[in-house]
Amino acid sequence: MARSVSTTRSAITGLAAWTIGILIFFPILWIIILSFKSEGDAIGTPWHILTSHWTTEAYATVRSARTTSSTS
């Protein structure tokens, strides 16, 4: 990184890289968010998902090894 790059150019590449990085990471972020929602809330609209009640009941279900319904 010996060469100096103009600030506007570095800002543009930074913006593009951050956008693409977040887009690629988004499915993982989304599944983390959904893991803190109840099953009913998790199938709502994105806005409903973000604003609904946060809960750890999914983790409790996994821990008690009691499956409510088969996925797939």
Next chain:
Amino acid sequence: MATLHTRSLAKAMMTPAVAVLLVWMVVPLVMTIWFSFQQYNLLYPERTGFAGFTNFEYFVTDFRFWAAISNTLVLVLGVLAITSVGGILLALLLDQPFRGQGIVRLLVLAPFFVMPTVSALVWKNMFMNPVNGLFGHLAKAFGYQGYDFLGQSPLFSIIIMVAWQWLPFATLILLTALQSLDREQIEASEMDGASALERFRYIILPHMTRALTVVILIQTIFLLSIYAEILVTTNGGPGTASLNLPFLVYLNSIVDNDVGIGAAGGVIAIILANIVAFFLMRAIGKNLEA
């Protein structure tokens, strides 16, 4: 100082490891070939004995066989195209200096560490579901109907999932190749008046060919055996739309309980993989030398 004595000692000490690896490789292969010539159906245990080439005949004349072959090729080539082109572009982008470079690299790398089954479930239920998925909700927000990805274009959907998983790998390898490029070469070419496109075409791309070769070879090996994504999402359907060769082997040997035909399919898959590897090595193998 390799005298005759030390050389034979080295051979003796290597023998156990080589023997284990040989057994590890040869026993399953020989068993597969053996089963492929046997009548071996778990539902009919009384039917045993040598079957000749009937297992192979059955597998090849199966109406799903050619669909499986073409789907396998489309899957491999599609993912290869997306990941190598996307990987080059992403590597070029991430090589530029900007704020939070390390974090962005981590974000881009993350999908590679998600298990195939989990990623397929996430894509299937959270994104591609026409009613409850995120894409479905987005489509509804703009007044369209949700698109049934896995029902309408199953193979394309699976290509997207797999490409999402393998893009980080290509990016990582190509980025490390890019970082080993001598900056002075770029500066010199700039002084000589090379445009950005010319720099990419004549300096950066030739520098990356070896890394690209590695990416393509390794990915082809793994993409030929894609199975979890198909099992979790479409089960090869609708019809034969997303059936690939490993999945057809699974259908024959596990679902239909016919180990013999499954083994024959496995042998055919091995032969095809070797043909692909042969042409691949010949086409791009010269990049690995020098």
